[in-house]
Amino acid sequence: MSGGDTLPTAATVVDICNSRGLHARASAKFVKLASEFEADIRVTRDGVTVNALSIMGLLTLGAGNGCGLSIAAEGPDAEAAVAALRDLVARRFDEDQ
Template sequence: MKLERPIEIKNRLGLHARASAKLVKAAAQFECDVRLQLDGQSVDAKSIMGLMMLAAAQGTHLTLVTDGVDAKAAMTLLQQLIEERFEEDE
């Protein structure tokens, strides 16, 4: 099953190293493919280097894509992590 959802980076520092590491750790729990897309560029959300290359600042609109057997569970968890600003205060 393939799912796609628009997301917005809300935390003040954007998708920086610590936030990227949390996203990679969460995505790695799932068998499905997890990707983030920005302006035609698609990166593996299980790769910290890929995420850092996006340079997604606060307010950046991305597309979260999950594809595979546990795509729905992955989408739910990752969307929640991003919505909650990667558990950061700001």
């Protein structure tokens, strides 16, 4: 990239809607999916931002059912990363039926 070029960015806000919130297994699924992308992905709750590749970081957010999270990504596949993670959360991490 030349000096004036910027990386693509994308962001969204999601509400945790599965009954147990962003617990260990859900966090592991989130990290696994996030690791498939080149983008630098960050998750924020109540002013605390963590790397989406850190299970411990995600757990420290204490995101229970109904909590809002901001997902932001920067990199060549930022939009795809944010869309995929938004979909995972919307699917309740494939846990609740």
